[in-house]
Amino acid sequence: MSDAILSPAQTARALPFSALAQEIAALLQDPTVAVPPRIVQPLDGGGSLFVMPAADARVAITKLISFIPGNAQRGLPTIQGDIVVFDVQTGQRVALLDGPTVTARRTAAVSLLAAQHLATRRDGPMLIVGAGVQGRAHLEAFREGLGVQEVWVSSRSSASADALVAHAQALGMRARRVDDPNAALADCPLVVSTTPAQQVVLTALPRSDAFVAAVGAFTPRMVEWSADVCRHLAQTGTLVVDTRDADHEAGDLLQADIDVSALPTLADVVRQTQAWQDASRPEGGPVFFKSCGWGGWDLAAARCLRHTQQG
Incomplete structure (x- = not known):
């Protein structure tokens, strides 16, 4: 170079x-x-x-x-x-x-890699909660890397949601705004949350076949998903974190009193380590991928x- x-x-x-x-x-x-x-x-x-x-x-x-x-x-x-x-x-x-x-592109690429390994349903629709920089990057990444053709967008700002919908449509995707992200979870097997994470936004359960990439909360004090949902997912699905740094940074999971240090990482998934094999649930269930960032x-x-x- x-x-x-x-x-x-x-x-x-x-x-x-x-x-x-x-x-x-x-x-x-x-x-x-x-x-x-x-x-x-x-x-x-x-x-x-x-x-x-x-x-x-x-x-x-x-x-x-x-x-x-x-x-x-x-x-x-x-x-x-x-x-x-x-x-x-x-x-x-x-x-x-x-x-x-x-930051935008590598974070979305990490979520894409996790989805490529962990998502059982890749056809969408994909729900994006939070229509800022990360929402846009994840939309483009999942379209390019998974072939997603339909996206639903939810944001506290209607203008931001409409702008991201327009961008998706310009890329040839089917897209629409949804005002209630919790209601939309029932219809979307792919979910990405990229909110400012200053308060809980998502309180409903994802589908049993869902892949969730939770991106917005990357410090112990930040949160997007309710503690009840996180605890339910820990019991019925599979939790994966991006790196061991999440042990002290994954606000959603830490505030739900989940032992993050016991969860497999993306490296475990990519390498197919014993930690990942032990975490896999043969009966299926949703996958919750918690991303906090890493150098x-x-x-x-x-x-x-x-x-x-x-x-």
């Missing part, structure tokens, strides 16, 4: 969802990957500063982003920042990626960029 400062559009073009999901799967099986715990610095006013380093045998990255929930009311992005990519052998900076774009996903994005540029 040559030294490059990528705009948001250039960053997006370098990270196709399907290729990024494949890179994430490869990263989970690479023994050279090292990802220390991320630093989360609280900021005055309720925001946070995240510092997330990661490296493998060839590439090292540091992600530096701010998360300011109140920016939605200011007309500003809630996530801002950059990802610096270095060559491990020379120490040279080889790229600077747009942080919010990488390794950003490293996968840097690896994907390298392959894109070399190809």
